[in-house]
Amino acid sequence: MTTSTTAGKLDYLVDQVQELKDQGLFTTIRTLDSAQGAWLEIEGRRVLNFCSNNYLGFANDPELVQAAKAAMDRYGVGPGAVRTIAGTVRIHTELERRLAEFKGVDDTIVLQSGFTANSGAIPALVGKGDAIISDALNHASIIDGVRLAGKADRYVYDHVDMASLEAQLEVASTKGYRAMLIITDGVFSMDGDIAPLDEIAALADRYGAITMVDDAHGEGVIGRGGRGAVDHFGLHGVFDIEVGTMSKAFGVMGGYVAAKQPIVDWLRQRARPFLFSSALTIPDTAACLQAVDILERSTERVDRLWDNARYFQGRMRELGFDLGVTMTPISPVILGDEKVAQAFSKRLFEEGVFGTAIAFPTVPLGKARIRVMISAAHAREDLDFGIERFERVGRELGVIG
Numbered sequence: 001m002t003t004s005t006t007a008g009k010l011d012y013l014v015d016q017v018q019e020l021k022d023q024g025l026f027t028t029i030r031t032l033d034s035a036q037g038a039w040l041e042i043e044g045r046r047v048l049n050f051c052s053n054n055y056l057g058f059a060n061d062p063e064l065v066q067a068a069k070a071a072m073d074r075y076g077v078g079p080g081a082v083r084t085i086a087g088t089v090r091i092h093t094e095l096e097r098r099l100a101e102f103k104g105v106d107d108t109i110v111l112q113s114g115f116t117a118n119s120g121a122i123p124a125l126v127g128k129g130d131a132i133i134s135d136a137l138n139h140a141s142i143i144d145g146v147r148l149a150g151k152a153d154r155y156v157y158d159h160v161d162m163a164s165l166e167a168q169l170e171v172a173s174t175k176g177y178r179a180m181l182i183i184t185d186g187v188f189s190m191d192g193d194i195a196p197l198d199e200i201a202a203l204a205d206r207y208g209a210i211t212m213v214d215d216a217h218g219e220g221v222i223g224r225g226g227r228g229a230v231d232h233f234g235l236h237g238v239f240d241i242e243v244g245t246m247s248k249a250f251g252v253m254g255g256y257v258a259a260k261q262p263i264v265d266w267l268r269q270r271a272r273p274f275l276f277s278s279a280l281t282i283p284d285t286a287a288c289l290q291a292v293d294i295l296e297r298s299t300e301r302v303d304r305l306w307d308n309a310r311y312f313q314g315r316m317r318e319l320g321f322d323l324g325v326t327m328t329p330i331s332p333v334i335l336g337d338e339k340v341a342q343a344f345s346k347r348l349f350e351e352g353v354f355g356t357a358i359a360f361p362t363v364p365l366g367k368a369r370i371r372v373m374i375s376a377a378h379a380r381e382d383l384d385f386g387i388e389r390f391e392r393v394g395r396e397l398g399v400i401g
């Protein structure tokens, strides 16, 4: 009886899941039985990994693993508390110092993830009497951060459209706000295009707005030695706030805000995930420190990532695949129809390539794709294998001629 009552209460969820399945929008989650790397073991198969964010191959790097082990021997595993009570360990402050040096900013604050960095920083920085002006395709964690800053007025500008941004700034500037905050992704994760931070900074300067960039996919990828989007445009000291994540190129987990001193000082007092959620774990923190070390030592991995990306994208375009407007190693193979994307991904998997289909709501309806994430961990033969399989499945499904 209890079961049937519960089932009745949850019928709407059962129906929603069925609807997703009918529309080809239900995501099948695959489970890995190996460490991250160019190749993965999944469901008893060895498959080429074309879809993780492990840009530089750090996720299973022996130096990072060793650093995590050594830190656990000294400090244990868990932080035991939030940062502001008893959870700040020496390696947290060391990581904040090293990241600030790496990014060329006054200071950084480290949080548990890129998601909490965005969703924590935005409502701490702006509220009632302020305005947020956000790119239409910004990441979900920015959108949630904007929602949490519920009392601030919101303006959305068309994706990377500077005329649209200026129009929004013009309207906002007549309202007498205390602060106006422009927020953009640095590299847009689904298309791989780069926001024109130089033009955004110029407009912000004209209208007196604060600038914030989420550099999740720029960190470790663009800029000198992977120093990110602000470095890529030479805007040190001009762009006010950089949000970073250490879950992608850094190969670990964790987020941070790199900014001018008053901003970081305030976030240490008021960013809710910093105050109300426990600190980044010991092994994560130590592994992130090691990643900074390696990035400061050499550009070799970043260079290899770009060589691989240029090779892969060049050959895929020659074959006739549509890779959209990417300017980075993110390589979206745009297929359009959601069901075609799912069928493509399934056939690739059977052929030994792991490339997840990405569909609505992550990308707009009718823009489904396999987003290939190129990594420095890929050898040339790995890329050749993947390209050959894409060609085979692409012809079979009539995507290319």
Ligand SMILES: Cc1ncc(COP(=O)(O)O)c(C=O)c1O
Binding pocket: 113, 114, 115, 116, 118, 139, 141, 185, 189, 214, 216, 217, 245, 246, 247, 253, 254, 255
């Ligand atoms: C643009 C962007 N921002 C933030 C995040 C969140 O990062 P994290 O995985 O560290 O929470 C992601 C990850 O998907 C992202 O793509």
